[in-house]
Structure formats: C-alpha cells, structure tokens
Amino acid sequence: MKKIIELITDTVSQVFEKNGYEGKYGHATLSNRPDLCQYQCNGALSAAKQYGKAPINIAKEIAQDLQGNPMFSNVNAVMPGFINITLSDEYLAGYVNDMAKAENFGCEGEEHPITVVMDYGGANIAKPLHVGHLRSAIIGESLKRIFRYMGNKVIGDAHLGDWGTPMGLVIAEFKRRKPDLVYFDDSFTGEYPEEAPFTISELEEYYPAASALSKEDEQFREEAKQITYELQNNHRGYVALWNHIRDVSIKDLKRVYTSLNVSFDLWKAESDAQPYIPDMIAYLKDKGYAKLSEGALVVDVKEDTDTREIPPCMILKSDGATLYNTTDLATIVERMMLFSPNRLIYMTDKRQELYFETIFRCARKTGLVHKDTRLDFIGFGTMNGKDGKPFKTREGGVMRLEHLVDSINDKVYEKIMENRSMDEAAARKVAVMVGLAALKYADLSNQASKDYIFDMDRFTSFEGDTGPYILYTIVRIKSILAKFRQTIGNKEDIAHYTILPASVLPERELMLKLSRYSDMVTAAYEELAPHRICQYLYELAYAFNSFYHDTKIITEEDKQKQYSWIALITLVHDIMLAGIDLLGIEAPERM
Ligand code: ARG
Numbered sequence: 001m002k003k004i005i006e007l008i009t010d011t012v013s014q015v016f017e018k019n020g021y022e023g024k025y026g027h028a029t030l031s032n033r034p035d036l037c038q039y040q041c042n043g044a045l046s047a048a049k050q051y052g053k054a055p056i057n058i059a060k061e062i063a064q065d066l067q068g069n070p071m072f073s074n075v076n077a078v079m080p081g082f083i084n085i086t087l088s089d090e091y092l093a094g095y096v097n098d099m100a101k102a103e104n105f106g107c108e109g110e111e112h113p114i115t116v117v118m119d120y121g122g123a124n125i126a127k128p129l130h131v132g133h134l135r136s137a138i139i140g141e142s143l144k145r146i147f148r149y150m151g152n153k154v155i156g157d158a159h160l161g162d163w164g165t166p167m168g169l170v171i172a173e174f175k176r177r178k179p180d181l182v183y184f185d186d187s188f189t190g191e192y193p194e195e196a197p198f199t200i201s202e203l204e205e206y207y208p209a210a211s212a213l214s215k216e217d218e219q220f221r222e223e224a225k226q227i228t229y230e231l232q233n234n235h236r237g238y239v240a241l242w243n244h245i246r247d248v249s250i251k252d253l254k255r256v257y258t259s260l261n262v263s264f265d266l267w268k269a270e271s272d273a274q275p276y277i278p279d280m281i282a283y284l285k286d287k288g289y290a291k292l293s294e295g296a297l298v299v300d301v302k303e304d305t306d307t308r309e310i311p312p313c314m315i316l317k318s319d320g321a322t323l324y325n326t327t328d329l330a331t332i333v334e335r336m337m338l339f340s341p342n343r344l345i346y347m348t349d350k351r352q353e354l355y356f357e358t359i360f361r362c363a364r365k366t367g368l369v370h371k372d373t374r375l376d377f378i379g380f381g382t383m384n385g386k387d388g389k390p391f392k393t394r395e396g397g398v399m400r401l402e403h404l405v406d407s408i409n410d411k412v413y414e415k416i417m418e419n420r421s422m423d424e425a426a427a428r429k430v431a432v433m434v435g436l437a438a439l440k441y442a443d444l445s446n447q448a449s450k451d452y453i454f455d456m457d458r459f460t461s462f463e464g465d466t467g468p469y470i471l472y473t474i475v476r477i478k479s480i481l482a483k484f485r486q487t488i489g490n491k492e493d494i495a496h497y498t499i500l501p502a503s504v505l506p507e508r509e510l511m512l513k514l515s516r517y518s519d520m521v522t523a524a525y526e527e528l529a530p531h532r533i534c535q536y537l538y539e540l541a542y543a544f545n546s547f548y549h550d551t552k553i554i555t556e557e558d559k560q561k562q563y564s565w566i567a568l569i570t571l572v573h574d575i576m577l578a579g580i581d582l583l584g585i586e587a588p589e590r591m
Contacts, residue, residue: 001106003522004095004515005030005039008071008085012041015065021047021058028085037074037084038512044081055081089501089508096511097499100571105578107518109151114342116154117335118144121257121264122348124161125249126170128204129256129401131391135380136347138443141262141584142530143345143378149582150525155339156264160253162246163270163327166207168228170245171238172220173210174198175227183237192237196244200252203245229321232274256402261436261584273330277322280333280368281315289366290315301361310354313362325359332363336373343374345528350379350449378528381451383443391454409435411460412468416591430588434468435460437585441467444583445534465538467585470576473541474587476548477573483554484566497567500560506547510568513543517575521582530583537579544572 002010005028013026025043032040044059051058059077066075066085073088099106120140123133140156147154175184181197182188214221231238250267257263281297284290290297295318302310315326335341346356356377363369385391391399413431416422422430442459446452462468485494502508517536524532553569556562580587 001098001102001108001518003518004087005519007095008039008087009041011069011071012043012062012066012083012085015062016043016047019058019061019065021051026062031084033084036078037086039085039087041083041085042081044077044083048081059083087512089503092508092511092515093499093501096514096568096571099514099517100499100567100574104149105517105571105575107149107521109149113151113153115339116147116152116343116345117339117341118147118154118156118345118347119159120144120156120347121158121262122161123158123253124166125269126203126245127161127166127207129253131383131399131401131404132349134260134401134404134439135349135383135443135448137257137260137262138440138584139378139380139448139530140347141260142444142533142582143347143528145582145584146521146525146530146533149521155266155341157266157268157335158253158257158264159331160250160267160269162242163232163274164324165224165228166211167231167242167245168224168226169210169214170203170206171227171231171241172224173206173213174241175223176220177206181241183241185237188237192240196248197241198244198248200248203248232322259405259436260440261586268331270327270331273327273334274322276330276333276337277326280330281326284315284366287366294318299362299366301358301365303361310358310361313358324355325362328359329363329368332359332368336369341373343376344369345376345378347378347380350381353377353379376528378448380448381446384451384453386453386455388453405435405439408439408456408460411435411456412438415460415462415468420591422590426590430591433586433588434471434591437467437471437580437587439467440583440585441470441534444530445538447529447531465534468591470537470541470580471585471587472591473544474573474576474580475589475591477544477569477576478589480548480553480569481566481573487554494563494566494570497563497570499567499571500564503561504550506543506550507565507568510540510543510547510572513540514571514575524582533579533582537576540572540576540579544569 008028009026011026012028013023016026017023025047026041027043028039028041030039031037041062044055044062047058048055056077056079059081063075063077063083066072066083069075070088071091072085074084074086076084078084118140120143121133121137123129144154144156174181178197182192210220210224214224227238231242246269281290284299285297290299292298293312296314297316298312298314300312302312313325314323315329317323332344335344348356360375360377363375369375383391409431412435413427416427416431416434417424420427438459442452445465458464459466460468462472499511502511520532520536524530551565553562553565556565577587
C-alpha cells in the first residue's frame with residue numbers, strides 16, 4: 001500500500017500540474033500545527049519565485065481545487081502561502097480498513113531486497129556478560145527484525161571474542177591452579193577427556209583473577225603471552241583446553257541470550273577467521289597495499305579530506321603477531337566469500353568508532369569488499385548510573401547482566417503483586433516478560449548513540465514512556481476484546497467488522513496514528529533507528545488510552561458503532577504486537 005502521505009502528495013501534485021505548475025511543488029508533509037490541520041504543503045512558497053506570483057495566490061488556487069476532493073474534509077490557504085490539509089473521515093477510515101486487510105498492515109518492503117550480515121552481541125568467551133554487551137545485543141536483535149520485516153535476508157552473527165590475550169590469561173590461570181591437568185603434560189599423546197574439567201561458575205572466576213594478577217605479576221603476564229602464542233600455533237593441550245572453555249562458555253551464553261529473547265543465525269568467533277589470514281596477508285603484500293612501518297605491517301588509510309588524524313590500519317605487529325584488526329579484516333573476507341552480502345552492519349559501543357572507520361577504509365581501499373558493499377557502524381552510548389558514570393554495582397564492580405535482569409524482574413514483580421490479583425507463580429512469570437520489556441524498551445527508546453541513565457523506577461513504571469506502559473495497553477485491549485467476545489457468545493467472527501468514519505476527535509487521532517505505521521517502520525529501517533518504533537508505540541498507546549477513556553465500548557448500544565470500535569481496537573492491538581515484535585519484546589496475556 002502506498003503511504004498516506006504519498007497519496008496526498010500525488011493528489012496535490014496533480015492539482016499543481018493541472019494549474020500549470022511543476023508537480024514537484026505538491027510535496028506534502030506532516031502538519032507542524034496539528035491543532036489546525038493534519039498535513040500541509042509548502043509548495044506554493046517555493047513555486048512563487050519560479051512563477052513570479054504571490055505565494056498566497058498560488059496556495060489559494062490549489063486549495064480551491066482540492067477542496068472538492070472527497071479525500072479531504074478541509075483544504076485552505078493561509079498566509080504567507082501554506083496549504084493546510086485535513087483528510088476526510090471517510091477517506092481515513094477507508095485507508096485504515098485497507099491496512100487491516102493488507103499484509104504487514106500495508107507496509108511495503110524493500111523494492112530490491114539485499115543480503116545483510118549483522119555483527120552484534122560480541123560477547124567474549126570465558127568472560128561473564130556484563131551490561132556493556134547488553135546494548136549491542138538488544139539493538140542488534142531489533143535491527144535484524146526490522147531488516148527482515150522489510151524483506152531482506154539477514155544473517156546475524158554473534159562474533160564471539162575467543163582469540164586474543166584473554167584466552168592466554170585464562171589458560172595460564174588454569175595452569176596455576178590446576179597444574180596437574182593432562183592438558184599441561186607435554187608428553188601426553190593420548191585422547192584428551194571429553195568432559196570439561198571445570199564448571200561455568202569456576203570459569204567465570206578465572207578471567208578476572210588472571211587479569212588482576214597479570215597487572216602485578218610480570219612473570220605471569222609473560223607466561224600468558226607465551227601461552228597465547230602457542231595456542232595460536234596449535235599447541236595440542238592448550239587447544240583441547242581452549243575447546244572446553246569455548247563449549248562451556250558458549251552453552252552459557254546461549255542460555256543468557258535466549259533469556260533476553262536475542263538470537264543469532266551464526267555463532268562464529270574470531271578464531272573462525274584465522275584460516276583466511278595467510279592468504280589475505282599475501283594478497284595485501286602482493287598488491288602493494290601493505291607496507292612495513294617500524295617493523296609492523298600496515299595499510300595506509302588516510303584521505304586528503306580528513307579533518308582528524310586517521311592512523312594506519314595495522315595488519316601485523318612488529319613481532320609478526322596478528323591483532324583485532326587482522327581478525328576483523330579476515331572476517332570480512334570470510335563473510336564476503338560465504339554470503340556475498342550487500343551490506344555489513346556492526347554494533348559496538350562508540351569507543352570503537354575510529355577503529356571501525358580504519359577497518360572499513362582498509363577493506364574498501366584494498367578491495368576486500370566490492371565497491372558497492374555498504375559498511376555501517378552503529379556506535380552506542382553507555383548505560384550510566386544516576387551519578388552519570390558507567391553503571392556499577394553497589395559495591396562498585398561491573399554489574400553482571402543477569403543480576404541486572406533479576407533486579408528489574410523483582411521490581412516488576414512487586415508492582416504486579418501490589419495492585420493485581422494474580423497468584424505468586426503467575427506473577428513471577430509475567431514479571432519476567434514485563435521486566436525484559438522494561439529493560440529493552442528503556443534501551444531502545446533512546447537514540448542509540450546517546451548515553452542514558454539507568455533509572456529502575458522510571459523503567460519499570462506502568463505509566464509514561466516505558467515498556468510496561470506499552471504492554472499494559474496491549475493487555476488492556478486484550479481484555480476488552482475478551483469481554484466483548486463473551487457478550488456476543490464467542491460465536492461471531494469479529495474479523496469482518498468494518499471501521500466506520502470517526503465521529504469524535506480521539507477516535508480520529510487514533511486512526512491518524514494508525515495510518516502512519518508504515519512511515520514509521522520505513523524511517524526506523526532507513527535510519528537504523530529502533531527508537532522510532534518506541535516513539536510510535538508510545539504515541540499509539542497514548543492515543544488509544546485517550547480514546548478509550550472517552551468511550552464505553554462494551555456498553556455501547558449502537559451495534560454498528562460498537563462493532564466499528566472493536567475493529568478499530570483490534571487493529572491497534574495487532575499493530576502494537578507487530579511493533580513490539582520488531583523490538584524483540586513479547587506481551588503477556590494479563591498483567
Ligand atoms: N568482542 C568485542 C568486544 O567485546 C566486540 C566485537 C565486535 N565485533 C567485531 N567484529 N569486532 O569489544
């Protein structure tokens with residue numbers, strides 16, 4: 001379905017043409033005076049110069065012609081030359097009815113669907129997930145859904161960190177604590193055990209301990225470095241232990257991501273790109289892209305137009321070791337080879353912005369991607385505590401993701417128990433769903449690049465621009481629909497009810513909001529901006545609640561009117577569900 005704003009533009013443009021002006025002046029926009037009109041066209045102001053006429057005269061001409069069109073209830077010219085436009089209630093209701101029948105409510109997908117690799121999550125093996133990884137997972141999941149909704153093929157990759165020094169540190173820590181493990185016996189030639197010699201909670205302790213120790217203990221640090229080197233050069237025992245570390249860690253990560261309603265198509269990791277490195281380096285050298293600089297192999301990526309210092313992209317360190325850059329470039333090679341994507345989108349916190357700029361330039365310059373391959377980086381801000389500093393536990397440590405989620409769930413649980421009649425077990429279940437919505441919505445409703453403050457009371461509030469408010473509105477509609485079905489005895493099929501033209505303002509406002517669904521989805525898609533969806537859902541929920549406040553649906557005697565309202569709120573319900581699904585949020589049946 002065409003967007004309503006496009007349909008208005010088409011109609012207004014035709015009238016401009018009919019009156020001897022260029023059609024481009026008929027461009028319509030949302031009204032910036034919603035108290036006066038719903039849409040507006042400022043074309044007469046721009047046309048005035050070209051045709052040497054007063055803008056208001058052109059506007060009057062056009063408005064007069066449009067006035068008779070059944071699409072509009074009112075079109076008028078106002079000084080200095082605006083055309084104010086209001087749709088007729090019949091037209092608006094017709095459009096909204098069409099939406100109810102159309103696939104995806106009339107939201108048309110991408111004309112030329114593409115293949116996209118999305119790199120989000122980015123958790124590190126053997127390190128517990130913390131809130132810093134939360135945003136990447138939440139934003140990535142939402143963008144993946146938005147891109148799919150628009151008809152694209154999306155491959156979501158967790159791109160786990162499993163290759164650098166942290167691995168050496170963890171193995172060194174194993175060696176220190178459990179030196180008798182067979183993995184450290186160089187004379188051992190048999191099969192290594194299938195069972196991991198540790199649990200996840202044990203493993204989680206290792207990295208922080210090793211990292212702290214390496215800061216004080218030079219010898220330990222050197223050992224970890226040596227182990228990293230040997231691991232990367234296929235030391236049999238280390239590789240076997242490392243595989244256990246990966247397995248145990250990934251199993252746990254899968255559990256946590258599942259609980260966050262975040263999923264990946266691929267669970268690839270940095271190590272998966274290693275086989276692509278030798279050929280890539282040979283290529284970069286042969287083609288003359290890479291050169292030695294102070295012993296290191298680098299690709300120069302500066303451009304004449306740069307206004308800031310862009311460092312060269314280092315491919316190999318002076319000791320020949322590979323680094324994060326090398327892995328990311330090789331991952332690009334791998335992705336191009338396996339999936340031929342048209343676009344790659346990365347999500348990490350914005351401190352990696354310059355890093356990705358360097359990687360993208362290098363990939364482009366050296367032809368690792370095609371000329372028209374799009375590379376995007378979405379850098380997000382930090383989640384801060386009320387003190388404006390990165391969010392910490394009460395003890396000042398890094399907050400574990402699971403603890404954060406638990407504390408939100410507890411808070412929501414309390415609220416549900418306070419004012420609802422639900423047994424404890426049911427309330428616990430609902431609290432998990434609503435708590436997750438509170439967290440995700442709070443994160444997604446902020447523009448990604450901005451920092452935001454973690455405010456538990458606000459996030460979990462059932463009122464205002466929050467996840468719980470959105471869910472509460474959905475649940476409210478569900479309950480009205482259920483009550484209505486009871487009154488009509490569950491026999492009748494309510495799917496064929498038609499929405500009649502609005503008779504009161506809140507009803508009209510609600511329809512108007514609904515009619516803008518596809519504009520919103522398209523904007524969220526084009527701008528890589530899930531916060532657009534949140535904003536829309538909030539406005540829609542608000543519009544619904546105002547309408548509901550003024551209307552007694554269940555007791556309405558005029559059946560035609562009542563059925564129309566049922567159809568209307570069914571559409572609100574369905575669109576809200578589609579909207580939260582794009583955010584990776586689910587709604588309970590009750591709350
Ligand atoms: N593991 C990295 C980190 O924790 C994030 C990975 C992001 N993706 C990438 N292709 N570099 O910082």
